[in-house]
Amino acid sequence: MSRKTVARVIAVVGVVLALMLAGGAPDDFGIRSIAPMVGGS
Amino acid sequence: MFVLTIVLALLLAGFTLRFGTTGLQRLLDHRFAWAWAPPLAALAQVVGVCVPALRQPALLTTIALLMAFCYANRAQRGLLIAGCGAALNMIVMFANGGLMPVSPDQVLASHGVPVVAGVQVPLSKNIALYDDQAVLAFLGDRIVLPGLHHVAIWSLGDFVLIAGVTLFLFSTMRGSHHATLRSALAD
Numbered sequence A: 001m002s003r004k005t006v007a008r009v010i011a012v013v014g015v016v017l018a019l020m021l022a023g024g025a026p027d028d029f030g031i032r033s034i035a036p037m038v039g040g041s
Numbered sequence B: 001m002f003v004l005t006i007v008l009a010l011l012l013a014g015f016t017l018r019f020g021t022t023g024l025q026r027l028l029d030h031r032f033a034w035a036w037a038p039p040l041a042a043l044a045q046v047v048g049v050c051v052p053a054l055r056q057p058a059l060l061t062t063i064a065l066l067m068a069f070c071y072a073n074r075a076q077r078g079l080l081i082a083g084c085g086a087a088l089n090m091i092v093m094f095a096n097g098g099l100m101p102v103s104p105d106q107v108l109a110s111h112g113v114p115v116v117a118g119v120q121v122p123l124s125k126n127i128a129l130y131d132d133q134a135v136l137a138f139l140g141d142r143i144v145l146p147g148l149h150h151v152a153i154w155s156l157g158d159f160v161l162i163a164g165v166t167l168f169l170f171s172t173m174r175g176s177h178h179a180t181l182r183s184a185l186a187d
Helices: A003-023 A031-036 B004-027 B037-050 B054-072 B077-095 B104-111 B158-173 B177-186
Strands: B100-102 B126-128
Touching: A003 B004, A003 B037, A003 B054, A003 B077, A003 B158, B037 B054, B037 B077, B037 B100, B054 B077, B077 B100, B100 B104
Parallel strands: B100 B126
Antiparallel strands: none
């Protein structure tokens, strides 16, 4: 795969991923990695 | 954020299997209008999460950038639908001080993590709020998929957003009817 193709993949997929990350807001399993900081009863 | 990255990877893998490298090439050939807007919107969200004082301005910036991007690319219906999903999320977040409400009961049931109502989940867009404490709670994170309860708690906007992205990837990687005809005639 040429550098140009790699750059194009990053550009296109990056735009779609950025759209999803900026517009989406699921509470995902990342929350468990910070569980000790969350506190609770 | 992890789960959305995985969803996109699965969609890309699935459509690449379905449409082959030709489909992937069609996607790579796609040119977005205002391609800089979504990365900037994502950056605004990071700023909003890291600097609480800038949460609402960052959210407004995100909304403006995403809506402008989706309008500029309105020829792609999938991106318009994705924009509607993002708007649903942004509306409920704006109504709740820039944060996405998630029920403490559902966080406990899904992740096994106890959280106190009113606590903002560190380094995330979420705030733990019961339905009677949240504004527009029905648009908040409250949907748990059967069998995937431990993965994520979704909002209605998340599903609309993913549906839009799925439609965009499908229609772009499949190629238009005319493009297929041209390709067949060229052969």
